Amino acid sequence: MIRTKDIFKSFDEKEVLKGITTEFYQGKTNLIIGRSGAGKTVLLKLLVGLLQPTSGEVWYGDTNFFNLNKKEVRAIRMQVGMLFQASALFDSMTVEENIRFPLDMFTNMTYKEKRKQVDSCLERVSLSGVNDSFPSEISGGMQKRVGIARAIVLNPRYLFCDEPNSGLDPKTSIVIDELILDITKEKNITTVINTHDMNSVMEIGENIILLYQGEIAWRGHRGEVLESDNETLQDFIFASPFLQRLRESALGK
Template structure:
């Protein structure tokens, strides 16, 4: 669980986050949505510890980040997995080497133990026997699965995903969404996803935080978002023709 209480973040005179409070529950897929410039990326980087808020607190499983010493912060960082936009794989490394990289940096496993762990997580993302391929030899969807395997290879408590469906076709995007949700449930991870993909909102939005101009304008589930009268949310969400159709179907069923 991650508890955020009244965080503020500025760069010079520009106030980016203006008092955001929320809770990201363990074992759930928590989504951050909002227009470009709403503060989503800065918020995610605060959660990752890359930016330090000037005001407010972020607690990880009950421990305040600002009160941690350097050893505790290092331990926290090692308990985080990250799926980057565009996958961010090393082109010169094989699939196995990409997935093994965090263990080489942060663990004391033997080469045999690392290979066993790599094979385990690659099997979990349905990429058996892809060990020796290079990123250029596999599809975008497969690259994303490699990125997920790398993110979970250290058994993280927290999984962060920045636009995980970027550049993927709709069918592959749904498969990636479902995989992230399955892993979240299976390993009881606190998963936070920064996205603009409305399909993701519908498919896996167990908790949705909507940001507008640096403030939390709304939060709820993917069911509650169909019923909200929050004008900021409806203006953003229902600009999608797909969402308009789904909302109409939902309202007809009530």
Template sequence: MIRTEDIFKSFDETEVLKGITTEFYKGKTNLIIGRSGAGKTVLLKLLVGLLEPTSGKVWYDDTDFFALDRKQMRNIRMEVGMLFQASALFDSMTVEENIRFPLDMFSTLTLKEKRQQVDKCLERVNLEGANANFPSEISGGMQKRVGIARAIVLDPKYLFCDEPNSGLDPKTSIVIDELIRDITIEKNITTIINTHDMNSVMEIGDNIVLLYQGKLAWRGTNEDVLESDNATLQDFIFASPFLQRLRDAALKRG
């Protein structure tokens, strides 16, 4: 589990996060949602340690992350997997080399053991045999799956995903959502996803954190969304007429 305790973050005179206290649960897909400028990306960067809070604490289980020294922080970061918005694959490396990169950086495995781990991760994301391909030779959805394979190759305890469905068609987005959810459950990972995708919210939102103007505006599950009377949530989620009709139909069914 990861939790925040009264997190504030300012850049010069601009206060971006204003007292965020919340929890992200182990074995759950935890989503951070909100309009552009709400503070989602800043919060995600704080959680992963790319930024430090102006005040407040981030806890990894029972560990106060920002109270650690550099070596201790590095040990925590070795337990973190990261899926970037644009996959962030190295164009000059093959699929295998991209996935193997964290193992080359942080593990003491032999080359044979690294290749076995790569093959295991490729099988898990349904890309068996793609080892020798370059990123330019595979589709955007396949690149995203390679990014997931790289993110889990060190068997992380914590997985961070920044807009994992960005640039993908709806069908491929569903595949990526289901893959992230299934891996989260299988490996009992604390997964945190920054997303604008309302399908992700409704399909895999085990624990949803809504930010509004730097504050925690609402928290609940995907099952709570349709029944919530929180005005900020309704304004964000049901901006689409289609979703408004979906909500109204659900309320009529009782």
């Protein structure tokens, strides 16, 4: 489990996060949702230590992340996998080399063992046989899946996904969502997903926080979204008249 306690973050005069206190549960898909500029990416970057908070704490289990020295931070990061918005695959490496990179860097496995591990990760994301392709030679959806394969290759305890569905068509988005959900359950890991994809909210939102102007405006799970009368949530989720009508019909209004 990951906990944040009273996180504040400012850039110069601009306060982006204002006292975020929340929990991200193990074995669940935890979603951070909100409009562009609400502070989702900043919160995610704070959780993985790419940014330092102005004040506040982030706890990985019983460990206060920002009290650790560099060596201890790296030890925690060995347990972290992250899928980036643009996948962040290394262009000059093949798919296999990308996924193998953490194994090359941190394990003493033989080449054969590493190859086996890479193949099993690729198989897990339904991408067997693309080992020798370069990132530029595969589609955006495939790149995301390779990103997920690389994120899980060291069997992390924590998985972070920054807008995993951005730039993908609805069908591929569903595949990615299901994959993340399945991996979370299989490996019983803590998954934190930063998204503004409504389908993800309704399909895999087991623990959701809605950020609005740097604060948590709503928290709950997907089952509570339809019936909630929180105006900020409804404004955000059912932004278009079409979605509003859909909600009304679902509620039988």
